[in-house]
Amino acid sequence: MSAVLSALVHDYAAHTPLRLRAIDAYMAFCAVIALVQLVYCVLVGSFPYNAFLAGFGSAAACFVFAAALRIKSDERNAHQFSGSPEGAFAEFVFCHIVLHFIVANFLG
Amino acid sequence: MKVLGLSAVDQTRLLRICILGLISIVAIGSRLYSVLRFESVIHEFDPWFNYRTTKYLVHHGFEKFWNWFDESAWYPLGRVVGGTLYPGIMVTSAAIYNALHALNIPVDIRNVCVFLAPGFSALTAIATYQLGKEVKNETAGLLAAAFMGVAPGYISRSVAGSYDNEGIAIFLLVLTFWLWLRAVRVGSAMSAAVCALSYFYMVSAWGGYVFIINLIPLHVCVLLAMGRFSNRLYVAYSTFYALGTLASMQIPFVGFQPTFTSEHMAALGAFGLIQVVAAAYYVRARVTAVQFRTFVACAAVLVAALLACVLVVLSMRGAVAPWTGRFYSLWDTAYAKVHIPIIASVSEHQPTAWPNFFFDLNVLIWLFPAGIYFSFRELSDNHVFLILYSVFAAYFAGVMVRLILTLTPIVCVLAGVAVANVFEAYLSHSPGPGVAQVPRAAIMGAMLFLLCSFQWHSSWITSTAYSSPSVVLASRGPDGSHHIIDDFREAYYWLRRNTEPHERVLSWWDYGYQLAGMADRPTLVDNNTWNNTHIATVGRIMASDEDTAYDLARRHDVDYVLVVFGAMLGYSGDDINKFLWMIRIAQGVYPNDVREQDFFNSAGEYAIGDTASKAMRESLLHKLCYYRFGDVMGAQAFDRVRKQRLPSSVTLHNFEEAYTTENWMVRIYRVKDLDNLGRSHKNAAQFDST
Numbered sequence: 168m169s170a171v172l173s174a175l176v177h178d179y180a181a182h183t184p185l186r187l188r189a190i191d192a193y194m195a196f197c198a199v200i201a202l203v204q205l206v207y208c209v210l211v212g213s214f215p216y217n218a219f220l221a222g223f224g225s226a227a228a229c230f231v232f233a234a235a236l237r238i239k240s241d242e243r244n245a246h247q248f249s250g251s252p253e254g255a256f257a258e259f260v261f262c263h264i265v266l267h268f269i270v271a272n273f274l275g
Numbered sequence: 276m277k278v279l280g281l282s283a284v285d286q287t288r289l290l291r292i293c294i295l296g297l298i299s300i301v302a303i304g305s306r307l308y309s310v311l312r313f314e315s316v317i318h319e320f321d322p323w324f325n326y327r328t329t330k331y332l333v334h335h336g337f338e339k340f341w342n343w344f345d346e347s348a349w350y351p352l353g354r355v356v357g358g359t360l361y362p363g364i365m366v367t368s369a370a371i372y373n374a375l376h377a378l379n380i381p382v383d384i385r386n387v388c389v390f391l392a393p394g395f396s397a398l399t400a401i402a403t404y405q406l407g408k409e410v411k412n413e414t415a416g417l418l419a420a421a422f423m424g425v426a427p428g429y430i431s432r433s434v435a436g437s438y439d440n441e442g443i444a445i446f447l448l449v450l451t452f453w454l455w456l457r458a459v460r461v462g463s464a465m466s467a468a469v470c471a472l473s474y475f476y477m478v479s480a481w482g483g484y485v486f487i488i489n490l491i492p493l494h495v496c497v498l499l500a501m502g503r504f505s506n507r508l509y510v511a512y513s514t515f516y517a518l519g520t521l522a523s524m525q526i527p528f529v530g531f532q533p534t535f536t537s538e539h540m541a542a543l544g545a546f547g548l549i550q551v552v553a554a555a556y557y558v559r560a561r562v563t564a565v566q567f568r569t570f571v572a573c574a575a576v577l578v579a580a581l582l583a584c585v586l587v588v589l590s591m592r593g594a595v596a597p598w599t600g601r602f603y604s605l606w607d608t609a610y611a612k613v614h615i616p617i618i619a620s621v622s623e624h625q626p627t628a629w630p631n632f633f634f635d636l637n638v639l640i641w642l643f644p645a646g647i648y649f650s651f652r653e654l655s656d657n658h659v660f661l662i663l664y665s666v667f668a669a670y671f672a673g674v675m676v677r678l679i680l681t682l683t684p685i686v687c688v689l690a691g692v693a694v695a696n697v698f699e700a701y702l703s704h705s706p707g708p709g710v711a712q713v714p715r716a717a718i719m720g721a722m723l724f725l726l727c728s729f730q731w732h733s734s735w736i737t738s739t740a741y742s743s744p745s746v747v748l749a750s751r752g753p754d755g756s757h758h759i760i761d762d763f764r765e766a767y768y769w770l771r772r773n774t775e776p777h778e779r780v781l782s783w784w785d786y787g788y789q790l791a792g793m794a795d796r797p798t799l800v801d802n803n804t805w806n807n808t809h810i811a812t813v814g815r816i817m818a819s820d821e822d823t824a825y826d827l828a829r830r831h832d833v834d835y836v837l838v839v840f841g842a843m844l845g846y847s848g849d850d851i852n853k854f855l856w857m858i859r860i861a862q863g864v865y866p867n868d869v870r871e872q873d874f875f876n877s878a879g880e881y882a883i884g885d886t887a888s889k890a891m892r893e894s895l896l897h898k899l900c901y902y903r904f905g906d907v908m909g910a911q912a913f914d915r916v917r918k919q920r921l922p923s924s925v926t927l928h929n930f931e932e933a934y935t936t937e938n939w940m941v942r943i944y945r946v947k948d949l950d951n952l953g954r955s956h957k958n959a960a961q962f963d964s965t
Contacts, residue, residue: 174561175558178561221521239462257465258463261464
C-alpha cells in the first residue's frame with residue numbers, strides 16, 4: 168500500500184502543471200474548512216442548524232466547483248468536453264454567483 | 276428552392292417555430308372548455324386555497340405572506356400558512372399579476388389564476404420538444420411536444436380554472452429533466468447549475484419534487500454500476516447536488532428535511548459515492564494495474580468500515596427518519612387503509628384501473644414500449660435515464676391514479692421517439708433495402724390516421740371528462756335543455772352575506788378550502804388534513820347522537836354546521852356516502868365512542884330508511900340530511916342515491932335549519948344557543964308543544 172502511495176506522490180510531483188496544483192491547493196483548503204466546521208458542530212452542537220448547513224454546504228460546494236474546474240482544465244480530459252478552459256472558468260464563476268445568493272439567504 | 280428568401284436550414288427552423296406555435300395554441304385552446312361553458316371560476320377544492328393565498332400575497336405583500344399565521348383555519352388551532360405551503364404557484368401568479376399591472380393592463384387576480392395552468396401547458400409542450408430533441412432529434416421533439424400538448428393525463432390537472440400545484444410543476448419537471456440530460460451529455464457545469472435552479476423552482480412548487488431527487492441519483496448509481504463513470508457525469512451531478520440541495524432548503528416547508536429524511540438519503544449517498552469513484556478513477560490513471568488493485572482493496576475496506584460505524588451511530592440515535600406515510604404507502608399499498616385512513620379515503624389515491632391508462636394516454640400507451648425498445652437499442656447515458664424514468668413512473672402510475680400525471684411526460688417523449696423512428700424508416704427517399712412503395716404508403720397512412728385519432732380522442736376526453744368545475748354542476752333536462760346546478764356557491768354566498776365574520780362553520784374537511792375561499796368564514800377542518808385528531812373529532816360529532824354532538828359542537832365554539840346532501844338530484848358525492856369514511860377516521864382516534872359496525876343494520880346493509888340501525892338513525896349527519904326531506908318529496912319519498920325509501924320521521928332539537936339550497940344539495944344548520952331556563956332543547960320543545 169505504501170508503494171502505491173509513493174507512486175502516486177511521484178506521479179503527481181512529476182506530471183501536474185502549476186495551474187492544476189493551484190486548484191488542488193484551493194480544494195484542500197475548502198476540504199479543511201468543511202472539516203473544521205463539521206468537527207465544531209459535533210463537539211459544540213448544531214444550533215443554529217441553518218448557519219451550520221450554510222457554512223458546511225458552501226465549503227463543500229466550493230470544493231465541488233473547484234473539482235469541476237480542475238477536471239475541465241486538465242489537458243488530458245480535453246477530448247471529453249466541448250468547451251474551452253476559459254469557458255470552464257466562466258461556468259465556475261456562474262456557479263459561485265448562484266451559490267452566493269443561496270448561502271446569503273440561508274445564513275439567517 | 277428559396278421560400279421567403281431563406282435557405283433550406285432556415286426554412287426548417289421557421290417551420291419548426293411555426294409548428295411549436297400551433298402546438299401551443301392548441302394546448303391552450305383545448306383547456307378552455309369550462310371557461311367557455313360556465314365562467315372563469317376556480318375549480319375543485321385545493322385550488323381555492325391556492326387562490327386565497329395568492330390574493331393575500333397580492334394584497335398584503337411578500338413579507339406578510341411569508342409570515343402569515345391564519346387563525347380562521349383549523350379553529351381553534353390555526354395554521355402557519357407561510358411555513359406549510361409550496362409557494363411556487365402563488366409567487367408565479369403574483370409576479371405575472373404585478374408585471375401586467377406595471378404595464379397598466381388591469382387583469383383581475385382571479386383571471387390570472389384561472390389561466391395560469393393553460394399558459395404553462397404551452398411552455399410544457401415546448402420543454403417536451405427540447406427533451407425529445409435532446410434524446411433523439413427534432414422530429415421526435417416535435418412529435419413529443421404535439422403529444423404533450425393534448426395528452427389527457429396532463430390536461431386533467433391543467434385545465435383553465437384548475438389552479439393547482441401540478442399546473443406549473445409538470446413544466447418544471449420536464450425542464451429539470453431536460454437540463455439534467457443536457458448537463459450529463461455535455462458535461463457542463465452551467466447546465467447543471469441552471470438545472471439546480473429549475474429544481475429549486477420545482478421544490479417551491481410541488482411535493483412531487485421527491486421524485487426528481489430520487490430519480491437523478493438513481494440514474495447516477497445505475498450508470499456507475501454499468502461501469503459508465505465519466506468526468507462529465509461527475510461535473511454534472513456534483514454541481515447539481517451541491518446547489519440543488521442548498522437551494523431546496525430555502526423553502527420553509529422543506530426546511531432541513533434533505534439532511535435527515537429517507538426520501539433525500541439516496542441523493543446524499545450518490546453524492547458520496549461519485550466522489551469516491553472519481554478519486555478511484557484518478558488513482559487508476561496514474562498507477563499500474565496491480566498497485567491499483569491493492570489500493571482499491573484497502574480503500575474499500577476502510578470506507579466500508581467507516582460507513583458502517585456512521586450508520587450504526589445514526590440509527591441508534593434515531594437520526595435518520597423513516598419514509599413518511601404518504602410515500603411509504605406507495606410501496607406497501609395496504610398500509611394506508613389500516614394505519615392512515617385519511618390517505619386511503621382520497622379517491623385519487625386509489626390504484627389505477629386498466630381502462631384509465633387507455634383513457635388518459637390512448638395511442639401512446641402502445642407506442643411507449645416501442646420507445647423503450649429503441650432506447651435499449653441506442654443505450655447512451657441519456658437513454659438509461661429514460662428507461663429508469665419509464666419503469667418507475669409506470670409502477671407509481673399503477674399504484675395511484677393521480678400519478679398518471681408523472682407518467683405522461685415520459686410516455687409522450689418515448690412515443691415521439693418511436694414514431695420518429697417509424698418516419699425515418701418509411702419516409703426516407705433513399706432507394707434503400709427492399710421497402711416497396713405501396714406498403715410504405717399504407718403504413719404511413721395508418722400512422723397518420725392513428726395520430727389524428729389521438730388528437731380527436733384527447734379533445735373529446737377533455738371536453739366530456741376533465742372540464743367540469745366541480746363547484747358548478749350541469750345536467751340536461753328531459754327535453755335536452757341545459758340546467759345549471761349552482762348550489763354550492765349559493766350556500767357559500769348565503770353564509771358570506773347572512774352570518775357574522777367571526778362565526779365558525781363545521782363541515783367535513785372536503786369543503787374547508789371552498790368555505791374559506793368563498794364564504795370567508797373560520798372553519799374547523801379543511802383539505803390540508805394535517806391534524807388527524809381534529810378531523811376525527813369532526814367525524815365523531817357527525818356520527819354521534821344529537822345531544823353528544825351538540826355538547827361537542829358547543830365545546831368547539833361551532834356556530835353553523837354544513838352538510839352536502841345529494842338525494843334529490845342523485846349526486847353521489849354527498850356526505851351520507853362519505854359517512855363510512857368519517858366513521859372509520861373517528862374510530863381510529865375514538866374507538867370506544869364510534870364503531871363502524873354499529874352503523875350497519877342487523878342484515879348487514881348500509882340502510883338509511885326505517886330499517887337503519889339505531890346509531891345510524893340517531894346520528895347527527897343522518898338527521899341533518901334527512902330533516903324535512905320527506906315533506907318536500909311527498910308520499911313516494913325516495914333517496915335517489917342510495918335507492919331506498921326515506922325514514923318516516925326525523926326529529927331535530929339542538930340544531931335549527933338555517934338555509935337549504937334550491938336543489939337540497941347543501942344544508943346549513945345553526946347550533947342553537949343554550950336555553951334561557953337551562954332546560955335541554957328537547958324538554959323545551961315538549962313544553963312548547965303542550
